[in-house]
Amino acid sequence: MDSAEPESSGKDMTRSIPYGRQSISEDDINAVISVLRSDFLTQGPLVPAFEERVAGYCYAAHGVAMNSATSALHVACLALGVGPGDIVWTSPNTFVASANCALYCGATVDFVDIDPVSRNLGIEALTAKLYEAKRRGSLPKVLVAVHFSGQPCDMRAIRALSAEFGFRVIEDASHALGGRYLGEPIGCGRYSDITVFSFHPVKMITTGEGGMALTHEASLANRMRRLRSHGITRDVDQMSGPTEGPWYYEQIELGFNYRMTDIQAALGLSQMSRLDRFIDARHRIAAAYDAALAGFPVITPAADVRAHSALHLYVIELKTDVLTVTRRQVFESLRGAGIGVNVHYIPVHLQPHYRRMGFAPGDFPHAETYYRRAISLPIYPDLGDDDFSYVLGALDQALHPE
Numbered sequence: 001m002d003s004a005e006p007e008s009s010g011k012d013m014t015r016s017i018p019y020g021r022q023s024i025s026e027d028d029i030n031a032v033i034s035v036l037r038s039d040f041l042t043q044g045p046l047v048p049a050f051e052e053r054v055a056g057y058c059y060a061a062h063g064v065a066m067n068s069a070t071s072a073l074h075v076a077c078l079a080l081g082v083g084p085g086d087i088v089w090t091s092p093n094t095f096v097a098s099a100n101c102a103l104y105c106g107a108t109v110d111f112v113d114i115d116p117v118s119r120n121l122g123i124e125a126l127t128a129k130l131y132e133a134k135r136r137g138s139l140p141k142v143l144v145a146v147h148f149s150g151q152p153c154d155m156r157a158i159r160a161l162s163a164e165f166g167f168r169v170i171e172d173a174s175h176a177l178g179g180r181y182l183g184e185p186i187g188c189g190r191y192s193d194i195t196v197f198s199f200h201p202v203k204m205i206t207t208g209e210g211g212m213a214l215t216h217e218a219s220l221a222n223r224m225r226r227l228r229s230h231g232i233t234r235d236v237d238q239m240s241g242p243t244e245g246p247w248y249y250e251q252i253e254l255g256f257n258y259r260m261t262d263i264q265a266a267l268g269l270s271q272m273s274r275l276d277r278f279i280d281a282r283h284r285i286a287a288a289y290d291a292a293l294a295g296f297p298v299i300t301p302a303a304d305v306r307a308h309s310a311l312h313l314y315v316i317e318l319k320t321d322v323l324t325v326t327r328r329q330v331f332e333s334l335r336g337a338g339i340g341v342n343v344h345y346i347p348v349h350l351q352p353h354y355r356r357m358g359f360a361p362g363d364f365p366h367a368e369t370y371y372r373r374a375i376s377l378p379i380y381p382d383l384g385d386d387d388f389s390y391v392l393g394a395l396d397q398a399l400h401p402e
């Protein structure tokens with residue numbers, strides 16, 4: 001940073017604008033405080049209340065809250081029977097958790113390249129890969145469909161392919177709570193077996209850390225509930241024999257402690273009452289970016305007319321062929337101006353852990369090309385007009401340095 005920078009450059013070093021952040025109200029704070037004054041900090045009434053609230057919002061039959069979306073993805077895979085010898089496919093343009101969940105189960109991971117416009121896994125690539133896998137006898141057991149940035153995948157096409165090729169579908173909707181597809185909420189489960197949400201602070205609503213799995217199938221919900229809490233049941237119907245008394249429980253299988261606390265659920269419940277307002281605010285910001293960036297040498301996100309995105313992220317791709325600056329220079333210039341831009345995502349198959357499994361550069365070229373040009377601009381409900389204008393000014397300057 002140049003300390004002799006003239007003030008007229010418009011750079012304000014005291015500013016700090018993240019790419020995403022939570023919105024916390026007095027009601028949220030009071031909801032958490034009242035749990036602290038109550039009898040139950042965990043395993044009380046608020047976790048089931050939060051589960052019902054989210055499931056009800058999404059028109060799903062069952063919600064199973066957990067301590068993260070990562071945990072929810074893990075038990076979702078287990079509930080669908082993923083284990084050693086199985087194959088799970090997902091998009092390379094996602095957070096590593098979408099793929100790691102299969103590795104936790106001892107399964108093998110493979111990827112389906114993205115569609116460069118939607119940035120979601122491409123249906124043509126998926127279809128071609130399925131025919132190829134069928135010939136080789138290596139069809140996936142589960143597809144983890146990631147709704148990148150909140151824009152839903154082409155779920156109708158994915159459902160048709162799952163019926164034809166016999167795989168099951170988990171929606172990684174970590175970016176997509178509050179979004180809609182063909183007029184119905186993401187999470188309604190019309191096109192998938194299980195949908196997973198994240199409540200990390202940058203996501204649509206927060207519980208600090210937290211996640212939830214939604215499903216229509218009671219058996220899947222029961223299995224996920226059991227796995228979330230050590231594989232233990234107090235339900236006599238699930239036991240191997242008669243109960244030995246009111247204290248009695250049985251560990252049916254090996255599970256985990258993936259439980260959410262009532263402190264977190266209280267925050268989540270309170271946040272749910274503002275979810276629609278959060279999504280509206282994100283849409284206003286995205287529309288303002290779309291309009292303001294029309295003359296910039298960048299590709300802005302394409303909106304799918306079949307869907308209402310939750311707009312977790314607003315990712316631009318730099319038209320690097322017409323620019324004199326690199327993506328890295330633009331990124332560093334924005335960071336230097338106090339703007340917490342980010343890059344979503346480094347293709348998962350290029351991570352060292354995945355390269356050791358044999359993946360290499362060039363395997364999924366659309367995801368790799370997209371990655372080299374992508375920058376996530378700030379978008380969150382409380383992003384003010386002044387900060388928004390500042391981001392635009394800084395981006396203009398970063399793209400066209402004197």
Ligand SMILES: *Cc1c(COP(=O)(O)O)cnc(C)c1O
Nearest residue numbers: 068069070095097174198200210
């Ligand atoms: C955030 C995120 C996750 C993981 O969520 P946690 O709640 O942090 O475990 C998984 N998948 C995607 C696509 C995400 O963005």
